[in-house]
Amino acid sequence: MDRTLETGYNMAAETSRAQSASSGSSRTRSRDICNGNVAIMTRFVADNTVGKLARWMSLMGYDVEYDPRGARRLLADPAVAERSALVVGRCPTLARDPASEGRFFHVESPELIEQIRQVASAFPMDFAKTIFTRCQRCNIPLGGLLPLEEVANRLPPLVKEWRSNFHECPRCRQLYWEGTHTERIRSILCDRVGLRI
Numbered sequence: 001m002d003r004t005l006e007t008g009y010n011m012a013a014e015t016s017r018a019q020s021a022s023s024g025s026s027r028t029r030s031r032d033i034c035n036g037n038v039a040i041m042t043r044f045v046a047d048n049t050v051g052k053l054a055r056w057m058s059l060m061g062y063d064v065e066y067d068p069r070g071a072r073r074l075l076a077d078p079a080v081a082e083r084s085a086l087v088v089g090r091c092p093t094l095a096r097d098p099a100s101e102g103r104f105f106h107v108e109s110p111e112l113i114e115q116i117r118q119v120a121s122a123f124p125m126d127f128a129k130t131i132f133t134r135c136q137r138c139n140i141p142l143g144g145l146l147p148l149e150e151v152a153n154r155l156p157p158l159v160k161e162w163r164s165n166f167h168e169c170p171r172c173r174q175l176y177w178e179g180t181h182t183e184r185i186r187s188i189l190c191d192r193v194g195l196r197i
């Protein structure tokens with residue numbers, strides 16, 4: 001697999017997102033939701049059966065909560081449950097769980113590229129505007145553009161020399177910038193997934 005698929009946008013922040021294995025191929029299609037009415041829901045909770053997909057959804061700009069210990073843990077939190085999030089996953093038992101019943105989006109393929117394609121097709125956004133706009137740690141929108149002089153003392157020398165546009169997470173203060181890593185992600189989304197970015 002392309003290494004970019006294993007990593008992501010954020011150069012500095014570590015991620016705790018687990019690379020989870022799919023838990024089988026059985027499906028509960030009667031519980032699946034992918035119709036137009038639900039597509040207006042823009043918040044997601046990702047099960048740990050789709051950990052990599054959750055990270056890519058976040059890179060693409062989706063509001064997605066993820067916990068490597070499982071979606072049930074997130075859904076047990078009233079603050080998350082009240083947000084009426086759509087639950088994304090491949091876990092058949094989660095589809096039948098009262099916490100996610102009626103709002104489960106079944107990810108069909110075990111392949112990441114196919115998974116991204118399925119989500120992007122079911123929940124289209126203007127990805128050219130939404131890509132790289134959320135903090136990969138906090139799942140909140142990044143702040144506005146910061147000039148180099150404001151962040152120069154927090155940057156590696158080469159970044160300072162070659163990059164000029166920076167964004168900061170208003171919560172954790174992680175800095176983000178575009179570079180070769182984001183170019184690779186864009187090319188994967190364009191060339192392999194088929195998105196227009």
Ligand SMILES: [Zn+2]
Nearest residue numbers: 135138169172
């Ligand atoms: Zn953050």
